[in-house]
Amino acid sequence: QSALTQPRSVSGSPGQSVTISCTGTNSDVGGYKYVSWYQHHPGKAPKLIISDVSKRPSGIPDRFSGSKSGNTASLTIFGLQAEDEADYYCCSYAGTNGYVFGTGTEVTVL
């Protein structure tokens, strides 16, 4: 099971929007509606920010938005803030293969 493909890094100024793509296959991203996204600050535990492609858990700002088209899921951060600087990982259910994470994207706030 290969990792889902994400851009290595994206950056934006405060207030701008950035979008992170997550490309898989028909056996994972394209085959299920179970894509989740995690924010990971170094030295801390990953934090769930999006579930089921586009649902935000309680307490997650509506600046975070998820979507999916075909084999590619996307996370958009609107109105970028300094505290959004972190690594972001997508994750997809992959049926009998379990789960697969993306390669990770470093978000830098300029």
Add this chain to the structure above:
Amino acid sequence: QVQLVQSGAEVKKPGASVKVSCKASGYTFTSYHMHWVRQAPGQGLEWVGIIKSDGASTLYAQKFQGRVTMSRDTSTSTVYMELGSLGSEDTAMYYCAREEPSIFYFDYWGQGSLVTVSS
């Protein structure tokens, strides 16, 4: 409140085994699945496997099959992950992460357990 508290750092020699624990509290332990996820230095997150809420069903990522075992002790609400035949490539932070059955995401994570494999 939900808490997943993991065991401390371990240093192991190549070829050895390591057993990492994850003690759960704040919820009904037997009603949730538990996953293990690892992150090697400078690398991304990698799913290792799951022990399901029934305690008997497990599923491991193909690359770990044959050398990983996940188990649990309901009397102490603790989940274990044992990884054998360690190599330097197994040096990583290992996280446990909870899943409510059939929701397909991880809502709570442990703080991580660092495993270092070095001769």
